[in-house]
Amino acid sequence: MNELGQVLRAWRERLTPEAVGIPHNSPRRVAGLRRGELAMLAGISVEYVERLEQGRSLTPSPQVCTAIARVLRLSDDEQAHLMRLAGHAAGPDRIPVLIPANLHRLMEQLAVNPLAVYSAAWQLLHWNPLFAATFGDPSSTDDDGRNLVLSQFGPGPGRMRLTKDERDAFEGSLVSDLRATTSRYPSDPALVALVTKLRRLPRFLSLWAQPTVGDLQSARKIVVHPLVGEIALESSVLTIQPADLRLVVFLPRPDTDARSKLDLAATVGLQQWV
Structure with a gap:
């Protein structure tokens, strides 16, 4: 031992x-x-x-x-x-992956909504059961599948439905946020490897060539659940400092049936539906 x-x-x-x-x-x-x-x-x-x-x-x-x-x-x-x-050394040149205890307590108060915690490189670190029930279980994918940028620009359709304008705005914001992260952690080996993979994807590469820098913005989204149908959500992105983490909370959009559909998704859980 x-x-x-x-x-x-x-x-x-x-x-x-x-x-x-x-x-x-x-x-x-x-x-x-x-x-x-x-x-x-x-x-x-x-x-x-x-x-x-x-x-x-x-x-x-x-x-x-x-x-x-x-x-x-x-x-x-x-x-x-x-x-x-475990080999995940912390340091000023490495992207933090430690979720502080006070953030866990905050998430307990917000647990009626789907939520997830990402690193500054948009690597999924934690999710609650309602997130898994709404978007699909992240534990069934590998590390690449749990990176938001790779999954967004990859071939898989996922459960998110966006119009072309919504997709363009989301992807542009996501790439701008990642560029800001590379300036803060230029020597992080995992981040360097991530950008190398992403640069092989034409849609990412065209956005990466632009000089825009910024944070990922909150946005409206439609999730297509295999049982409960379309769920109208609004994502709120909170940057947690000094941990440099991203807490993303998906709130039911006002004047829609999203709350009742989230409750049904929570009841259904991770059952597999054909």
């Missing part, structure tokens, strides 16, 4: 099931969470938790680290330690 495995096991064993809302009546050999309970709450497999604790998997992604930190109620310092052990 390496240091990563040791601290994960220690953090798991110090947290009681009651603290995370798991009732239990039978005696336990240890007071803390079981591996299966951590896996269920973090959205990962029991086998993966076992590999991490035994030192057989050394590089969990930032998304997995964030999920584990949330479940285990890690402090900001502990989460930073976890990120370092």
Whole structure:
């Protein structure tokens, strides 16, 4: 067992099931969470938790680290330690991926809406169940599929429906925001690799050639859900400082049936519909 495995096991064993809302009546050999309970709450497999604790998997992604930190109620310092052990070193030249505890508390208050947290490179770090139910489950995709810029300019249609003007405005704003990020973190290797991939995509490349710099703007969107139909939403983008994260909250558009459709999507959850 390496240091990563040791601290994960220690953090798991110090947290009681009651603290995370798991009732239990039978005696336990240890007071803390079981591996299966951590896996269920973090959205990962029991086998993966076992590999991490035994030192057989050394590089969990930032998304997995964030999920584990949330479940285990890690402090900001502990989460930073976890990120370092997992190979996601923090520094002035690296894009931050640590979600502070106060942001998790804010998201709990906003959980009636789909929401997600992205890094400054628009890498999806955290999402709530209603986001997954509305837009599709991000855990079923790889890291490239969880990058908003790559998925927007890639071939997949997704569930978002935009007019040409809406698409042009959204993509232009997204590229302008990414350009601002490259000026703040010019030496971040993951960001350099991301831009290299994106430059192979003609639509991105034409926008990248323009000098516009700015933040991603809030926008109206139509989500086409496979069961509940069209959901009219308005995205609000909040920049979280000093963490340099993006909290995106999707609000039901006024004077539409979006609220009731979101409630239905929440009830349906992640069921697969043909």
